[in-house]
Amino acid sequence: xxxxxxxxxxxxxxxxxxxxxxxxxxxxxxxxxxxxxxxxxxxxxxxxxxxxxxxxxxxxxxxxxxxxxxxxxxxxxxxxxxxxxxxxxxxxxxxxxxxxxxxxxxxxxxxx
Amino acid sequence: xxxxxxxxxxxxxxxxxxxxxxxxxxxxxxxxxxxxxxxxxxxxxxxxxxxxxxxxxxxxxxxxxxxxxxxxxxxxxxxxxxxxxxxxxxxxxxxxxxxxxxxxxxxx
Numbered sequence: 001x002x003x004x005x006x007x008x009x010x011x012x013x014x015x016x017x018x019x020x021x022x023x024x025x026x027x028x029x030x031x032x033x034x035x036x037x038x039x040x041x042x043x044x045x046x047x048x049x050x051x052x053x054x055x056x057x058x059x060x061x062x063x064x065x066x067x068x069x070x071x072x073x074x075x076x077x078x079x080x081x082x083x084x085x086x087x088x089x090x091x092x093x094x095x096x097x098x099x100x101x102x103x104x105x106x107x108x109x110x111x112x
Numbered sequence: 113x114x115x116x117x118x119x120x121x122x123x124x125x126x127x128x129x130x131x132x133x134x135x136x137x138x139x140x141x142x143x144x145x146x147x148x149x150x151x152x153x154x155x156x157x158x159x160x161x162x163x164x165x166x167x168x169x170x171x172x173x174x175x176x177x178x179x180x181x182x183x184x185x186x187x188x189x190x191x192x193x194x195x196x197x198x199x200x201x202x203x204x205x206x207x208x209x210x211x212x213x214x215x216x217x218x219x220x
Contacts, residue, residue, distance in 0.1 A: 034208070043116075043199060043212035044155070059207070090154055100145060101208060103154035 002027035006091050006104035013111055019064075019078040021107050023091030026072065031093040033074040034101065035066055038088040050074060086111045116211035118200050123217045129188050132214045134200030138181040143203040146174050146185045149213065150196045158185070158198075190218050 036044040046059045048066035092101040115137045124130040143162040147155035161176035173186040197213040
């Protein structure tokens with residue numbers, strides 16, 4: 001069966017510090033991968049999606065970046081965090097681009 | 113964005129039926145998903161509509177009208193554990209666009 005992992009589960013970082021969140025998927029090949037952010041009490045905002053290794057599409061301009069160094073690994077990064085980067089970060093995968101998405105457990109990031 | 117609109121919050125009684133509406137922008141539309149999200153947790157998939165009509169899965173049903181850009185999620189025989197946020201998401205051109213979610217409060 002397929003599983004999706006995210007770590008860390010929670011993170012508290014100072015403003016201006018770097019960020020690296022990792023997401024890995026098991027049990028499937030060549031998944032579509034997604035990064036979302038959810039602010040408190042808000043909906044999910046799509047940040048990045050990837051249909052293959054090295055292929056990243058960015059949805060919104062911001063100080064975040066994403067990389068896919070391996071087929072089932074998706075990384076969200078920032079060189080300098082802002083207060084507004086606080087939120088619940090969710091990684092998701094789907095088998096094909098028009099199929100349901102399965103979400104990871106999420107990382108709750110607090111920037112102080 | 114894709115202008116996904118759904119009510120912010122709803123309250124219903126245990127055992128009752130509740131309908132959560134969602135409207136979306138129809139250009140480039142390929143499908144409509146509903147997810148359930150309990151506080152502090154990741155969303156979990158509930159249903160998917162790509163054609164017009166009603167899809168039933170146990171106590172949950174979802175309806176789609178593509179010409180009207182409209183969907184609803186119907187929850188029957190409400191249980192306390194159904195208290196959660198319900199997210200509507202449209203699928204367009206490889207991307208999912210989520211609404212802000214409807215927080216459902218189920219009261220005894």
